[in-house]
Amino acid sequence: MKTTPNPSSATMKAVALAAGVSTATVSRVFTAPEKVSPITRQRVESAAITLGYSTAPLFPRGITPRWRQILVIIADVTDSFYSEIIRGIEMQASQLHCLITLVDCAHQPINRCLSETRGLPDDHDGLLYVGLSPSSLDRPPSLPSVVINEYSSDHGAPTLHIDNLSAAFNAVNYLIQRGHHRIACVTGPEDLAICQYRRQGYLQALQRHNLTLNPYFITRGDFTFKSGIAAAEHLLTLTPPPDAIFCHNDRMALGVMYRAKQLGIVIPRQLSVIGFDDIEESQYADPPLTTVAQPRVAQGEAAISLLITLMEGKPLINRSYLLETELILRQSTR
Numbered sequence: 001m002k003t004t005p006n007p008s009s010a011t012m013k014a015v016a017l018a019a020g021v022s023t024a025t026v027s028r029v030f031t032a033p034e035k036v037s038p039i040t041r042q043r044v045e046s047a048a049i050t051l052g053y054s055t056a057p058l059f060p061r062g063i064t065p066r067w068r069q070i071l072v073i074i075a076d077v078t079d080s081f082y083s084e085i086i087r088g089i090e091m092q093a094s095q096l097h098c099l100i101t102l103v104d105c106a107h108q109p110i111n112r113c114l115s116e117t118r119g120l121p122d123d124h125d126g127l128l129y130v131g132l133s134p135s136s137l138d139r140p141p142s143l144p145s146v147v148i149n150e151y152s153s154d155h156g157a158p159t160l161h162i163d164n165l166s167a168a169f170n171a172v173n174y175l176i177q178r179g180h181h182r183i184a185c186v187t188g189p190e191d192l193a194i195c196q197y198r199r200q201g202y203l204q205a206l207q208r209h210n211l212t213l214n215p216y217f218i219t220r221g222d223f224t225f226k227s228g229i230a231a232a233e234h235l236l237t238l239t240p241p242p243d244a245i246f247c248h249n250d251r252m253a254l255g256v257m258y259r260a261k262q263l264g265i266v267i268p269r270q271l272s273v274i275g276f277d278d279i280e281e282s283q284y285a286d287p288p289l290t291t292v293a294q295p296r297v298a299q300g301e302a303a304i305s306l307l308i309t310l311m312e313g314k315p316l317i318n319r320s321y322l323l324e325t326e327l328i329l330r331q332s333t334r
Helices: 012-019 023-031 038-051 080-095 110-115 164-177 193-208 225-235 250-262 280-284 296-311
Strands: 068-074 098-104 126-130 145-148 159-162 183-187 218-220 244-247 272-277 290-293 320-323 326-328
Touching (some): 012 038, 012 296, 068 296, 080 098, 080 250, 080 296, 145 296, 159 296, 164 183, 164 326, 183 193, 183 225, 218 225, 244 250, 250 272, 250 280
Parallel strands (some): 068 098, 145 159, 183 244, 244 272
Antiparallel strands (some): 290 326
16 A cells, blocks of 8 residues: 655656666766666666656766765654664765764754754755754754655755655554554654644544544654553553554554553454554564555655755755655554
8 A cells, every 4th residue: 555656756766666777776877877888877867867867977077076065963863763764865975975974863952953063064065854844943054955754844945755644544544444443543742744744644534434533542652662652551441442553653553562462452353553664673573563664765865866956056846755655564453
């Protein structure tokens, strides 16, 4: 079950899939074409033109590139959700001659985070926000910037994100199709746009099937395992309890499953659980967790490509780039 990607979004991964090659090969076509066979180069360039991806090489032949400096400001570097995004950023950055500096906000407000890195933004060529929005800044740095995974129309920076509303709708709709009618929702922090969209997707799925919303079935978490345990403690002692729980991320879903197991509740026979993000731990849960997967490595790769386009002063076709999601069905849902 997939949401439909924006047809005008042209990422390196999309070109690689269309040409039947790896993203590394696509990168070599644009940065070191002499290392790629003419047939492969022609296939990649044709796919890139068809998709609207820039085929201009970053550096002329014979010119030693200057390594660009990119500052990456991340919401929480210890969150395993961000590890795949960082991997995509670093892989693409090394291919395109960029050096990465990571700044971990560690759940602090972004203003305080930047005030502790005095002078860093001015020393860099570009800026990536990962899980954060520059709209919350008093005075955003005047650098080419790209935002990953936190869509907002309040800032002018291009954004790479998923359709959180549709992805959440599809997950809850799947539960309803499997016969669940008492579906609870464990939300993330309400000030995050992604959580507002995921909550709306949950509500729309209930409305689509004329299911009455039980206000006690919506409980707030903070994306941590512990908050998932606390949510399960509340939800599973209600009368009647929910027969399915949709969580805004996998870590909370794993916490829900942990507490349910302690209470003697059998998953999925007595309770179905769906998470969001498809972090690595989700596939090793007992039982393995059904979840919404998003292309985190591709987000990181595409963000670097967009940022370089901005740093070179080239225009962008869009300000919002929508990437694909997929509902990964495992044994935590019946």
